[in-house]
Amino acid sequence: MVLTPGEYIVMIDPIWNAVASTDKLYKDVLVDIYSQDLIEIEPVDDNTGMKALAHMLKNFAYNMKADARKYYLKDYKPEYAKVFRICDVESTGCWYGFFYTRNDSAFTLCETFTPKLAGATVVWPISNTEVELNLKPGEDHIIIVRRAEGVCYFGYSYLTKER
Amino acid sequence: MIEFEHNGSQIRLLKVRNPWGQGEWTGDWSDKSPLWTDELRQQLNLQDVNDGCFYIPFEDYLRQFLATDVCSPCDFNNYQHSSAFLNFSTDQSDQPMTFFRFRLDRQIDFRNEAFAISVSQQGDRLGRYRLKNKKFEPSRFNILLGKTDGQLAKANVGDEFL
Numbered sequence: 001m002v003l004t005p006g007e008y009i010v011m012i013d014p015i016w017n018a019v020a021s022t023d024k025l026y027k028d029v030l031v032d033i034y035s036q037d038l039i040e041i042e043p044v045d046d047n048t049g050m051k052a053l054a055h056m057l058k059n060f061a062y063n064m065k066a067d068a069r070k071y072y073l074k075d076y077k078p079e080y081a082k083v084f085r086i087c088d089v090e091s092t093g094c095w096y097g098f099f100y101t102r103n104d105s106a107f108t109l110c111e112t113f114t115p116k117l118a119g120a121t122v123v124w125p126i127s128n129t130e131v132e133l134n135l136k137p138g139e140d141h142i143i144i145v146r147r148a149e150g151v152c153y154f155g156y157s158y159l160t161k162e163r
Numbered sequence: 164m165i166e167f168e169h170n171g172s173q174i175r176l177l178k179v180r181n182p183w184g185q186g187e188w189t190g191d192w193s194d195k196s197p198l199w200t201d202e203l204r205q206q207l208n209l210q211d212v213n214d215g216c217f218y219i220p221f222e223d224y225l226r227q228f229l230a231t232d233v234c235s236p237c238d239f240n241n242y243q244h245s246s247a248f249l250n251f252s253t254d255q256s257d258q259p260m261t262f263f264r265f266r267l268d269r270q271i272d273f274r275n276e277a278f279a280i281s282v283s284q285q286g287d288r289l290g291r292y293r294l295k296n297k298k299f300e301p302s303r304f305n306i307l308l309g310k311t312d313g314q315l316a317k318a319n320v321g322d323e324f325l
Contacts, residue, residue, distance in 0.1 A: 001273045001316075001317070002270060002271065002272050002273065003267055003270065003271040003278065004267075004270050004310075005267050005268055005269055005270055006266070006267060006310050006312060007264060007265075007266050007310065007311045007312075008264060008265055008266070008267065008308060008309065008310055008311070008316070009262055009263075009308075009309055009310070009311055010264070010265075010280065010306065010307070010308050011260050011262050011306065011307040011308075012249060012260060012261055012262075012263075012282055012304055012305075012306055013259055013260035013261075013304060013305035013306070013307075014251060014259070014284075014302050014303075014304050014305075015302055015303045015304065015305065015320070016302050017300050017301075017302045017303075018300075019298075019299060019300045019302075020302050023285075024252035024253075025252070025285050026252075026284060026285055026302075027251040027252035028248055028249070028250050028251065028252055028285070029248070029249040029251060029282055029283065029304075030247075030248055030249075030283040030284075031246060031247050031248075031249060031263065031280070031281070031282055031283075032244060032245070032246045032279070032280070032281045032283065033244070033245045033246070033278075033279065033280050033281075034242055034243075034244055034277065034278065034279040034281075035242065035243060035245075035271070035277075035279075036241050036242055036243065036278075037243065037268065037269070038243040038245065039243070039245045039265045039266075039267075040245065040265060040266070041245050041246070041247040041263050041264075041265055042263060042264050042265065043247070043261075043262075043263050044262035044263055044264050045262075046256050046258050046260075046261070046262070048262070049260070049261070049262025050258070052262070052309065052311055052313075053262075053307070055311075055313040056307070056309035056310075056315040057315070058313070059313040059314060059315065060315045092307070092315075092318045093317070093318040093319055093320070094305040094306065094307060094318040094319055094320040095305050095320050096305060096307070096318070123258060123259070123260075126257070146259065146305075
């Protein structure tokens with residue numbers, strides 16, 4: 001593995017077990033970095049961190065194999081043939097998944113998207129119900145989901161609106 | 164590891180040191196084992212003391228130890244250490260996770276040098292002294308490392324990361 005120069009963000013997300021609630025000290029976590037260089041660890045507020053996380057997962061989704069993309073509107077709305085969605089809860093390597101939508105068509109995509117989850121919650125954007133997508137050509141959107149249990153149900157519904 | 168012939172059989176022994184400095188293997192080829200000859204004891208300077216150092220047959224080692232870590236020797240004088248507490252117990256945020264950042268001014272190639280990020284929780288000593296002997300089970304962590312330019316470097320769930 002190679003880490004290239006630049007600024008890095010680390011997300012730490014504990015999956016607390018039953019023991020953790022027995023003493024508050026169990027929930028104090030120490031982070032250490034060992035390196036040949038002195039590394040300064042700086043706290044990052046949640047909003048900045050979540051934006052960075054969304055940025056990273058958008059890139060991750062966009063660079064997944066082509067067969068992960070579902071061009072779900074191509075048979076119904078030919079003008080949106082270049083709109084695709086990726087739903088994934090396993091590829092990141094941690095208990096995070098996402099609904100990624102990208103509009104590569106020449107038109108604005110307006111859609112009401114409703115995640116349907118069990119054993120998982122939406123952590124970005126902060127909403128567990130409907131999300132209104134309004135994607136101009138070339139724009140994308142991500143809904144980040146955190147699994148709370150080993151087994152989860154991961155579905156959605158959507159309503160694409162007329163232009 | 165040492166290897167020699169004994170009564171027509173090939174014997175492979177590992178020399179192990181218990182880092183606590185006491186507590187040893189008591190089976191075949193342990194300090195008190197009758198299998199040792201005086202000549203072998205002398206050659207290996209084997210002493211029957213509970214100092215944590217002992218020999219154990221390779222096959223028994225595989226049965227008794229669940230995991231083996233291999234350490235690469237490195238010059239720790241060249242390494243520096245930074246740390247920070249993440250106080251989840253007092254965190255009022257609605258979100259379960261927390262974030263921090265750091266900057267690298269040069270490339271780190273893991274083939275040439277060590278670089279480690281570790282996340283530690285209070286251990287079972289706290290369980291013994293504060294929780295009246297309740298058994299401690301460490302929690303797991305989702306850990307994700309990426310660059311602010313959007314490149315995801317690594318994500319993991321568990322108790323080991325980089």
